[in-house]
Amino acid sequence: GSPSRYDFVIVGGGTSGLVVANRLSEMTGYTVAVIEAGDSVLNNANVTDVTGYGRSFGTNIDWAYLTEEQKYAGGKKQIMRAGKAIGGTSVINGMSYTRAETEQIDIWERVGNKGWNWKSLFPYYLKSEGFQVPNSDQVDAGADYYISYHGEKGPLKVGWPRMMTNGSVLPVLDQTLSQLRVPYNRDVNGGNMVGLTSHPNTVDSNANIREDAARAYFWPFENRSNLKIISNTRANKIIWGDDSDGLAVATGVDVTGPDGDETIYASKEVILSAGSLKSSVILELSGIGNPDILKKYDIPVKVNIPTVGENLQDQTNSGLSYAGREFWIGGPTFSALPTAEQIYGGRVSGLASSIKSSLEDYAKTVSNSSNGAVQEENLLEAFQFQYDLIFKSRVPYAEIVFLPLGHSFSSEYWPLLPFSRGSVHIQSADSSRSAAINPNYFMFEQDLDVQANVAKFIRKAFETAPLSDLVAEEFSPGLERVPANASDSAWSDWAKSNYRSNFHPVGTASMLPRAKGGVVNSELKVYGTKNVRVIDASVLPFQLCGHLTSTLYAVAEMASDLIKRRYIF
Ligand code: FAD
Numbered sequence: 001g002s003p004s005r006y007d008f009v010i011v012g013g014g015t016s017g018l019v020v021a022n023r024l025s026e027m028t029g030y031t032v033a034v035i036e037a038g039d040s041v042l043n044n045a046n047v048t049d050v051t052g053y054g055r056s057f058g059t060n061i062d063w064a065y066l067t068e069e070q071k072y073a074g075g076k077k078q079i080m081r082a083g084k085a086i087g088g089t090s091v092i093n094g095m096s097y098t099r100a101e102t103e104q105i106d107i108w109e110r111v112g113n114k115g116w117n118w119k120s121l122f123p124y125y126l127k128s129e130g131f132q133v134p135n136s137d138q139v140d141a142g143a144d145y146y147i148s149y150h151g152e153k154g155p156l157k158v159g160w161p162r163m164m165t166n167g168s169v170l171p172v173l174d175q176t177l178s179q180l181r182v183p184y185n186r187d188v189n190g191g192n193m194v195g196l197t198s199h200p201n202t203v204d205s206n207a208n209i210r211e212d213a214a215r216a217y218f219w220p221f222e223n224r225s226n227l228k229i230i231s232n233t234r235a236n237k238i239i240w241g242d243d244s245d246g247l248a249v250a251t252g253v254d255v256t257g258p259d260g261d262e263t264i265y266a267s268k269e270v271i272l273s274a275g276s277l278k279s280s281v282i283l284e285l286s287g288i289g290n291p292d293i294l295k296k297y298d299i300p301v302k303v304n305i306p307t308v309g310e311n312l313q314d315q316t317n318s319g320l321s322y323a324g325r326e327f328w329i330g331g332p333t334f335s336a337l338p339t340a341e342q343i344y345g346g347r348v349s350g351l352a353s354s355i356k357s358s359l360e361d362y363a364k365t366v367s368n369s370s371n372g373a374v375q376e377e378n379l380l381e382a383f384q385f386q387y388d389l390i391f392k393s394r395v396p397y398a399e400i401v402f403l404p405l406g407h408s409f410s411s412e413y414w415p416l417l418p419f420s421r422g423s424v425h426i427q428s429a430d431s432s433r434s435a436a437i438n439p440n441y442f443m444f445e446q447d448l449d450v451q452a453n454v455a456k457f458i459r460k461a462f463e464t465a466p467l468s469d470l471v472a473e474e475f476s477p478g479l480e481r482v483p484a485n486a487s488d489s490a491w492s493d494w495a496k497s498n499y500r501s502n503f504h505p506v507g508t509a510s511m512l513p514r515a516k517g518g519v520v521n522s523e524l525k526v527y528g529t530k531n532v533r534v535i536d537a538s539v540l541p542f543q544l545c546g547h548l549t550s551t552l553y554a555v556a557e558m559a560s561d562l563i564k565r566r567y568i569f
Pocket of ligand 1: 011012013014015016017035036037038080081082083084085086087088089090092093094095096097098233234235236273274275276278502503504505535536537538547548549550552
């Protein structure tokens with residue numbers, strides 16, 4: 001048949017890709033195609049059920065990427081989950097909706113991304129959001145908010161589920177945590193996240209089903225004649241035409257679909273939104289990356305950007321569980337976001353100075369582990385910003401999720417700002433082969449130390465009244481595995497063999513100036529190319545204190561406006 005040709009070709013119909021597809025196809029004079037490896041999950045109960053978290057894990061809608069052996073973390077491989085469906089990871093995630101700290105976004109501009117700061121991004125959080133004001137039952141159960149932090153007209157439904165946990169639990173947590181100096185925070189979505197909160201979720205409160213990128217941004221618009229989704233189709237690599245003005249020009253994408261291989265042509269732009277474990281891989285397969293890596297697999301170098309696939313930043317998740325004295329139903333969950341000082345108490349200033357004096361070593365270690373691809377001075381700048389956030393701005397240093405459900409009261413937690421940095425790189429020129437994913441969990445002693453100290457903090461909370469009245473014995477890890485008053489190193493040993501990925505990988509195609517190791521510029525365009533962008537979690541240069549989707553929706557909204565300005569304004 002005749003070749004498929006569109007103005008914009010988007011690779012990956014996930015959280016970010018569907019926002020961009022929606023907004024670009026608002027320009028009626030332009031055609032937009034989305035290439036998506038997965039299929040529709042509109043009627044998949046593992047997706048829609050608001051209490052079904054985890055049920056899709058290991059099914060055919062979970063990429064379940066396997067990492068390399070984690071040498072700093074006991075040697076085991078880890079599974080990194082990601083959604084393979086129209087809607088991407090938003091169809092399998094935990095639905096928590098929390099944003100970021102203001103200063104965290106402001107740092108994007110301070111490192112050189114002109115125009116990207118909290119104030120410029122905030123309207124896009126609101127543009128994407130369709131906040132559902134909680135009803136009186138939900139308010140009684142703890143739903144709390146400042147309306148000025150929320151957008152009520154956007155496509156993405158944000159609110160609380162119909163069935164909420166018994167309203168007596170939140171005051172108990174508040175009375176307990178305030179003794180540990182963690183304050184109550186009515187609404188963490190205004191850029192100040194420290195405290196205990198009952199945050200909203202991406203949920204359709206009336207229908208009581210999961211809200212995801214496809215339900216918000218794709219299905220209601222699927223009949224647009226200039227918008228086409230090409231599902232069950234894997235993008236392999238970008239196809240290049242002749243250079244123009246010394247820049248590489250993408251003319252399309254080579255794909256493998258149900259009927260075999262073909263090229264989907266793009267007359268304007270190719271936009272990679274395949275997620276932070278895939279977009280950089282597609283760049284490498286297309287000849288954009290570190291020449292040392294590309295040459296190994298006989299891939300001709302189109303653009304030399306040694307940092308493609310570097311700067312991988314994820315968090316590590318562990319948990320403690322207690323037998324409950326009551327029976328609980330409903331959701332969502334309560335989160336506590338303590339600062340380093342709240343976690344470490346009086347030890348915090350000593351800790352701060354010892355970390356400060358380690359930053360140069362951290363930078364050296366990460367640079368070496370990237371074989372020099374990431375430069376020490378750039379890492380040092382990033383680590384200094386991170387240090388300042390933790391110890392001067394006092395942003396949250398961990399999130400603790402409290403989960404009273406059924407006969408147990410458990411908790412899950414993850415330190416928010418690890419110093420460890422890893423990478424993802426191809427191991428073959430064949431796009432069907434898996435990449436080498438190495439987050440380097442617990443690369444630095446501090447990342448493990450905070451994993452241990454948050455666990456101690458949680459045990460202390462469960463031993464403090466009134467929370468202690470709600471629970472009986474600790475069954476995980478339990479006092480046999482980690483005795484009362486166990487040392488930090490006993491907790492660290494436990495954490496090393498009892499953690500998982502927190503599934504928040506970012507940074508593999510960082511938005512930064514090229515001289516600072518960036519892969520994309522502040523218009524999310526890949527350096528050295530005329531018409532290739534990356535828009536997904538890969539471009540976040542640094543980890544965030546919030547869960548990722550709210551910020552990804554906002555970034556994709558803002559990026560869409562930047563692109564549209566080039567074509568229609
Ligand atoms: P994705 O949404 O993953 O989209 C990438 C898309 O590209 C996918 O649809 C994929 O199938 C497709 N794709 C990949 N490769 C190809 C290819 N070669 N060809 C064609 N298509 C391809 N965040 C929150 O905000 N709140 C939470 O509670 C939360 N919990 C989480 C729980 C889990 C289990 C996981 C895994 C993540 C969670 N996150 C959460 C994180 C968040 O969901 C993700 O960071 C976010 O959805 C990623 O969006 P993205 O646009 O970068 O990529």
